[in-house]
Amino acid sequence: MNIRRTLIVIAAVLAVSCVRHRSSPPADRSKSASQDISSNSLKPKLGYVPDETTAIAIAKAVWTPVFGKDGVEAQKPITANLQNGVWVVQGRNPVPFPSETFVALISQDDGRILEVTAYND
Numbered sequence: 340m341n342i343r344r345t346l347i348v349i350a351a352v353l354a355v356s357c358v359r360h361r362s363s364p365p366a367d368r369s370k371s372a373s374q375d376i377s378s379n380s381l382k383p384k385l386g387y388v389p390d391e392t393t394a395i396a397i398a399k400a401v402w403t404p405v406f407g408k409d410g411v412e413a414q415k416p417i418t419a420n421l422q423n424g425v426w427v428v429q430g431r432n433p434v435p436f437p438s439e440t441f442v443a444l445i446s447q448d449d450g451r452i453l454e455v456t457a458y459n460d
Contacts, residue, residue: 386448394419394426398443414441
């Protein structure tokens with residue numbers, strides 16, 4: 340009977356310790372891991388799209404599957420202006436018909452494509 344009680348006590352202690360171990364949040368480890376990642380970040384100070392050349396290259400890459408290579412080539416000259424952390428990349432279609440102008444809005448910080456549109460001049 341003493342052995343049975345001893346085994347029950349051991350099982351209870353193990354069960355309680357397993358529950359405590361599982362219920363302890365791994366937040367401490369994840370916080371330190373995220374701090375390590377952020378401290379070793381390769382993100383440039385001016386964001387992933389720091390200049391006009393990069394913004395135009397991204398816009399062309401996004402426009403090509405939508406409008407085709409010839410459509411993108413017809414948009415030259417393509418310009419990019421930074422407005423409140425968003426690159427406004429715009430083409431200039433010199434052909435009178437159809438006279439669509441392509442526009443792409445790109446986040447300077449992380450390179451997200453915020454909008455792609457085309458409008459008639």
